[in-house]
Amino acid sequence: MNETALWAAVLSRAIEDLSDKNARIVESAKYWFAKNTGTGIGSFNWVCGALGYNPDKIRERVIANEVYKSMSKLPDSSQRRQ
Numbered sequence: 001m002n003e004t005a006l007w008a009a010v011l012s013r014a015i016e017d018l019s020d021k022n023a024r025i026v027e028s029a030k031y032w033f034a035k036n037t038g039t040g041i042g043s044f045n046w047v048c049g050a051l052g053y054n055p056d057k058i059r060e061r062v063i064a065n066e067v068y069k070s071m072s073k074l075p076d077s078s079q080r081r082q
Contacts (some may be wrong), residue, residue, distance in 0.1 A: 016045075
């Protein structure tokens with residue numbers, strides 16, 4: 001596995017971790033995505049840079065996807081109590 005594939009796997013795993021059943025893993029992933037000041041090796045910003053991605057754009061897409069997923073878990077109006 002080359003270095004680019006390794007960091008792509010790290011990013012992919014972090015995205016998967018947002019849907020984990022373990023609350024600690026979910027919170028850790030959320031923190032990793034949200035932390036905007038880190039630039040050290042392995043930080044979200046660094047990983048995005050290593051992959052040639054704009055961290056702000058990736059963060060926006062991840063957040064939008066999480067909001068969509070949480071909204072899709074809401075019952076539709078036919079399932080609401082009257």
